[in-house]
Amino acid sequence: MNSETTYLRSYTLKKEQIPPVISEDIDDYERESLKKKIKELLDQQEAVIVSHYYTDSDLQILADETGGCVSDSLDMARFGNQSSAKTLIVCGVRFMGETAKILNPEKRILMPDMDANCSLDLGCPEDEFSKFCDENPEHVVVVYANTSAAVKARADWMVTSGSAVDVINYLKKKNKKIIWAPDKYLGEYVQKKSGAEMLIWQGSCIVHEEFKGKELASLRKNHPDAKVLVHPESPSSVIEQADMVGSTTEIIKAFGDMNAKKFIVATDKGIFHKMKELANNKIIMEAPTAGKGATCTSCAHCPWMAMNSLKKLLHVLKTGENEIFVEDQIISSAKNSIEKLLKFTSNNQSIGLANDA
Numbered sequence: 001m002n003s004e005t006t007y008l009r010s011y012t013l014k015k016e017q018i019p020p021v022i023s024e025d026i027d028d029y030e031r032e033s034l035k036k037k038i039k040e041l042l043d044q045q046e047a048v049i050v051s052h053y054y055t056d057s058d059l060q061i062l063a064d065e066t067g068g069c070v071s072d073s074l075d076m077a078r079f080g081n082q083s084s085a086k087t088l089i090v091c092g093v094r095f096m097g098e099t100a101k102i103l104n105p106e107k108r109i110l111m112p113d114m115d116a117n118c119s120l121d122l123g124c125p126e127d128e129f130s131k132f133c134d135e136n137p138e139h140v141v142v143v144y145a146n147t148s149a150a151v152k153a154r155a156d157w158m159v160t161s162g163s164a165v166d167v168i169n170y171l172k173k174k175n176k177k178i179i180w181a182p183d184k185y186l187g188e189y190v191q192k193k194s195g196a197e198m199l200i201w202q203g204s205c206i207v208h209e210e211f212k213g214k215e216l217a218s219l220r221k222n223h224p225d226a227k228v229l230v231h232p233e234s235p236s237s238v239i240e241q242a243d244m245v246g247s248t249t250e251i252i253k254a255f256g257d258m259n260a261k262k263f264i265v266a267t268d269k270g271i272f273h274k275m276k277e278l279a280n281n282k283i284i285m286e287a288p289t290a291g292k293g294a295t296c297t298s299c300a301h302c303p304w305m306a307m308n309s310l311k312k313l314l315h316v317l318k319t320g321e322n323e324i325f326v327e328d329q330i331i332s333s334a335k336n337s338i339e340k341l342l343k344f345t346s347n348n349q350s351i352g353l354a355n356d357a
């Protein structure tokens, strides 16, 4: 442990808080018929699909075919913010829908399944987090995008996996002490990269936490020519072996750019759809989740992302159910922390933020 890092208390989810991974079984005829109906309703309602890479490939294909977007959490927020659509259908998890609402309160935000949550969000209850922040008032509060609207409202900054290192480096240069929540692995990674003084909340992603360092080392031995691409929500034993660590968008880009034939990928396997679209001639191997201490709670697929489906998407378009609402007071505070990041990333560092840590 770095001497400047303090770890906050551990937060373990109860078994019943984690749903099983269930995917919708439909044949080609039903798929085409659902897609046709959805396309008509998207048109009629001036709606677009904003999807994450971890959702079912049917949803990703439909989003692309209908002028929506498929991307990481940062670009999902940017796309929703710039879109002229009246309705955004967010195919992802709850914090992504809430972020869209916070940035676009005038738009209608629908989600195929309101129970689609995230272990990081569930592992950082606003009341406990707020209490901790109050006890450490001299710290700048930085939270990961994977948190509730209320937690973002308590924060000074929201960051994503693709922007966390840059923001923490920026704050470090300004000699700021940092509270980081909720992902302990991403927090440790960012701390190592920046050397910043950080208090780290002990949340984790149940999907990435399952990747195993020892088993990855064995797989690499058998495939020494393979490049290893890792999402920073993974444990340090996995990150240490990576040729590239980054957000989902950065992983896809590295896969396309790197001059290798074989890749071992430590992130949710929903991302393979886009990778195959980009370079179908390259070989993708899942980073191992089996081995000592394995639980296979998710086996490299997020149970909450898997709740999104064509049938549910059609249902919300037909009924208007599952609309995301966020209290006005929370919107105005949470907007600050999110917009700070959007400004930071578009200005590419500190322009205009000199006194705004």
Ligand code: 13P
Residues within 6 Å of the ligand: 071, 072, 073, 074, 146, 160, 161, 162, 205, 233, 246, 247, 248, 249
């Ligand atoms: P990205 O922002 O890298 O897409 O990560 C979101 C996420 O939930 C990863 O588990």
Ligand code: SF4
Residues within 6 Å of the ligand: 093, 117, 118, 119, 120, 146, 205, 206, 207, 208, 233, 268, 302, 303, 304, 305
């Ligand atoms: Fe949350 Fe992990 Fe699912 Fe991403 S993959 S939404 S971090 S539980």
